[in-house]
Amino acid sequence: MRYVLILVGALLLCSQGWVAWAASDPLTAEKVQTNANYVWTLLSAGLVFFMQAGFALVETGFTRAKNAVNIMMKNLMDFCLGALAFWAVGFALMFGTNATGFFGSSWYFVADKVPEGADTAWPLAFYFFQVVFAATAATIVSGAMAERTRFVAYLIYSVVISLVIYPVFGSWAWNGLFGTWNGGTKGWLEQLGFIDFAGSTVVHSIGGWVALAGAFVIGPRIGRYDNGNQAIPGHNLPMAMLGVFVLWLGWLGFNGGSTTTANTDTAGIIVNTFLAGAAGATGAMFTSWAAYRKPDMALTGNGVLAGLVAITAPCATVTMGGSVIIGAFAGVLVIFAVALFDRLKIDDPVGAISVHGVCGAYGTLCAGIPLFAKDPSMSWSQLGVQAIGVGAAFAWALGTGLALFFVIQAVVGLRVSREEETSGLDLGEHAALAYYDFQATQQENLQTSKMAPAQQQE
Amino acid sequence: MRYVLILVGALLLCSQGWVAWAASDPLTAEKVQTNANYVWTLLSAGLVFFMQAGFALVETGFTRAKNAVNIMMKNLMDFCLGALAFWAVGFALMFGTNATGFFGSSWYFVADKVPEGADTAWPLAFYFFQVVFAATAATIVSGAMAERTRFVAYLIYSVVISLVIYPVFGSWAWNGLFGTWNGGTKGWLEQLGFIDFAGSTVVHSIGGWVALAGAFVIGPRIGRYDNGNQAIPGHNLPMAMLGVFVLWLGWLGFNGGSTTTANTDTAGIIVNTFLAGAAGATGAMFTSWAAYRKPDMALTGNGVLAGLVAITAPCATVTMGGSVIIGAFAGVLVIFAVALFDRLKIDDPVGAISVHGVCGAYGTLCAGIPLFAKDPSMSWSQLGVQAIGVGAAFAWALGTGLALFFVIQAVVGLRVSREEETSGLDLGEHAALAYYDFQATQQENLQTSKMAPAQQQE
């Protein structure tokens, strides 16, 4: 109770820094433009927030019924805990004044002194736009470690990602996006001229490589590679496809909103984004058709996401034709990446490492290829800068990810028991059944007497 | 047929009042700002409309498969009938010229004389924003009375809520929001200085207390309290969680759009809203973990909603730190409220009374606590004003709700037969099965010969 009071006091104190809103200037075109920028940024952020639902649907649909509640809970709570962590600390590490180029340190609790003449409400809109990106990075990891991770371990690592891993790398590439509010500092990668418009690397690769670390440390699901490659089919493919549509819609905000400005540039960015998604699906569908004799739904859905992830870095700087090519090859690449990780016995139930890690890196490199660029003066040296960023992301995320998961494994325990994994995490972690009225083939021998106290209370 | 013709005639007549749109003034910053306000208000209203889907998903997911069609139909039709009723009469009672402070009376069919110099299209945008709020109040009731209410009774009471109960209370607190169009009148609660920015009381508590009246009059579901507290598990928890995400997205429009102005204030309102939702989930999850030994999904999902309902009244006037505290305690409160109503044997299948009634009242009171307020000059006397509004809402909604349900019970019949409740309302009310291809454990002895004539017609 004492801690609650201290916490309450701290929150009340920190909120003192929150500046008052006031606006009674005569209405100018500049002021209306500012208002339009808020509308665009906030609605775009809303669409990106809704991607949490998309990730939850994709991950739940592609896994088994006995783990559906657990996956939904994870996708909800990584946003909830992550939003609080990013508000308190993460935002400050990412966008605070960045003396070294390696991390920021001001604007804790999104509260600080606003520079003379700057808009006092912008840090709030900017935080809202950024926090939904941070949550995306965290939630990507959940897919690769699905169906076997302890819930408490999940909560811990998703907070660490939102609190430290994502923001620190973010400060390298995006610190300057906060403009005058942090005094105009920039991270070391953006000082090099690294292009990652909306986060192929900052968001997707970071999430993907932490996911790789996690899937490696935790090991494959029971039975997954017992006799070669034993696929474990998802329990609700239409749900997964709905998730793909939701994610695609969200990408309108993810890429289009990354201007944080209501201007005409957004049109080209969004067109590039949608063309790349369409091309990604097309590339993946035909590749799966050729490789496996049938147009595969799971791979085609991942093809959409692969195209979207790949175009996220270059969407503002490449041509439409370039976007189609980038997306189409992403759709091909993701299928080979999935096959590769299977050969390496890295069990990734939803293909998160391939979609976000591999295609994020690939798309970031594409942003440095002059053939695709709208700017005819882009030099091939840009590709070198892109490679530095891609490599830095890989090293940072895989390194900190491995450290994180080994520590959790040693201290808390990362994986549920064999018995719990077999009977399902819904019963073991949450004492619930996702589909109580239905006989799930693999759940028939479960006892409903294991149901939650909350659902059986006397 | 004669009545149809009379109705058609009446509709054609009333539509004569609809003013023509025309705008060919030179473009000024004011005019562009007006246009931006429309964009913001209309898109926000669209998000709030989509909350109907969110409510439908939450309510359907948390109840049994045999009632899923009925619940979907209810959530669709309360919007459809409610939109027509609120267009014809409700809007006029709520926002028409309010001579007494207790109800309005002009702008029936959203058509009336527009004051000199006022924007002629605004009443339409304003109606659209308000009708989706009215529908929210109506749909809340459906959750608490799910799985046992006659469909025809449902249609009647949801129309009465949209036609009278919601608008009359709304006129007490929000009549002045219509500005010059109703001549500048205000309701008695807003004259007192009552703060309910986006409707913790006006929308959520009104819905919640009518729901309390309904759940009390109709009584618990068969078997619910036969041996102490026998929980009846929902049939699709992932569907319910998708509903929570949809509702959360909708709240961006619910609170953020309630400025009905595209300005920079919206940023802080939305940040407060999302922090409170995140804190609500966090509070509820840990409380359920402590109380029931497992982090419970249903309670955590309700924790999000509890935080969002609570912050709806104070979101524009409290600090970020205050929002986190308000939301977190709402997440705790909702769990104890659910337990309390269970002890009272008030059977509320989705927790609507606790989430909307209790947390709506709690949040409205929080808007009057100076510790949370951004304005350092707020006095504790504000809390007294808030308490008056909270008490008035409780008395009005519970009183009219009890009257409404007792009358329906006496005249039409409120509850389905025991046999129909056991076999499911989908068959009894709609002659349909929600999941025809699947064996639902509790439906196995149903005859498909009971299917709808429309599905079996010869």
Added chain:
Amino acid sequence: MRYVLILVGALLLCSQGWVAWAASDPLTAEKVQTNANYVWTLLSAGLVFFMQAGFALVETGFTRAKNAVNIMMKNLMDFCLGALAFWAVGFALMFGTNATGFFGSSWYFVADKVPEGADTAWPLAFYFFQVVFAATAATIVSGAMAERTRFVAYLIYSVVISLVIYPVFGSWAWNGLFGTWNGGTKGWLEQLGFIDFAGSTVVHSIGGWVALAGAFVIGPRIGRYDNGNQAIPGHNLPMAMLGVFVLWLGWLGFNGGSTTTANTDTAGIIVNTFLAGAAGATGAMFTSWAAYRKPDMALTGNGVLAGLVAITAPCATVTMGGSVIIGAFAGVLVIFAVALFDRLKIDDPVGAISVHGVCGAYGTLCAGIPLFAKDPSMSWSQLGVQAIGVGAAFAWALGTGLALFFVIQAVVGLRVSREEETSGLDLGEHAALAYYDFQATQQENLQTSKMAPAQQQE
């Protein structure tokens, strides 16, 4: 490989036409208004894109579990292939310079010379808004031919619709919407003064009549009319209803966004749209109640869509009272249309022909009825113009549709084998099961050994 290189080269070349974005003019009210127009148009287009998910949910929910993956794949891929086809060619046929009034021919790959003084980014925003409409027309057809069409045939015909059938008719009615960018040409129907504000005919009837051609050529599903009218119930009605909500939300963008301008007219358009949807549901529910003794969910959901389709043409020019009447009768009409096509043994699993074809035509005619018009000077001769457009759409879409499907039937094969239709297209076309963990009553004798190589790879 050589073809890939040629394709890559062609794409790179065509993208050279893509004009650079630049804007550093001093900020004027006009410029801010332009920016607001982009925000409105792009977000509206995003909502219309999301209608793809709505169509997918409605169609999947109203059909059998054994075809769910196939339907999801179709609804994804018609957008993906259609977006690429409409980018390369369709947009040019529809909005390019239209010398004859019968088809356009410039702006292939959405790249061409921008006229002096015109906004260089607008063609991109306009393409994005139009491509989501084109995808809607294509996806409508999928519903009427569900559960029996070969996947490869589906891909072919949906590309032909997006590439030729939809754009050519579109150029007759909407070519002038592209304004100065195509030099100010117009199609022959718009020269006559044909009113189809957002596409009751251009989008919905065209889709509906091609669907009629398809359903006629392919014939009914096995067992559908073996003993009179044997309804085949859908497998997930809540999913279908979620689709209805998603579609309704999307219509906010579909009709409201069709101003492509952030102005105050959008309010009335959206209010008319929502009133008509609400009235359509109401009309359909009571009609189904009277005709079949129960309020039927499938028919009521289709009533919403009927009202929305009908109001799409007249939403900008009729009164609110007119909208309610138009919508309500659409809800009645759709039920009789469904019964009529059943009597004709045209098997349309989701009612697409009735909703989109019939109600699209009906709504377009309503736009020519002076009783409903806001403009008191409209003459009854408008109804004649509307009838010409409605007739032209019927002739064009049915004629080209029949030709298309007969050719596909002869060359590729339109329908799956009896064995595959019985066991389900998911296994036959995609080697997948939609709900692997559940026993679907009609799937119990299926071998999981038929699963996709991708899900069984060794």
